Amino acid sequence: MKIIPATLTDWPAIERIYREGIQTKMATFETEERIPDGETWFAGKIPDLIFKIETADGAMGGWAALTAVSSRCVYAGVAEVSIYIAEAARGRGLGLGLLNHLIAASERAGLWTLQAGIFGTLERFAKGLRLRKHLLQNEADLCAGGLVEVYEQLLEDA
Secondary structure (H helix, E strand, O other), X not given: OEEEEOOHHHHHHHHHHXXXXXHHOOOOOOOHHHOOOHHHHHHOOOOOOEEEEEOOOOOEEEEEEEEEOOXXXXXXXXXXXXXXXXXXXXXXXXXXXHHHHHHHHXXXXXXXXXXXXXXXXXXXXXXXXXXXXXXXXXXXXHHOOOOOEEEEEEEOOO
């Protein structure tokens, strides 16, 4: 399996996998009617933090992306995680692989907090995460590039 950046040319596969996730009613509160076109979807994500995972046969097995949670400077390093796995590729650890890659890429990009809503049915995935909280500087320092609270999402060794 190979994890590489996703581009607008990947939109048909991303949209298909997104729709599969919506249909399970276990991945998102969104509805199919709210799926934007590819250009709008990509514009809503953090550039260079959208990835796809290819299976051995070259098919897209899933995708991961980060979305800024706010335009306020105090949240400049905070992003929401989205990970979707194709129905045919589920249960093979692709989601944890994407998350691990996304965490590393987000750290290189200077993000300090990743947040995600994990549905109860994804207990196996959730067990792969640990959270550590570090209290650092105050909110005024954050706008100048400091940190207030850092939540690191770490993967347990598989």
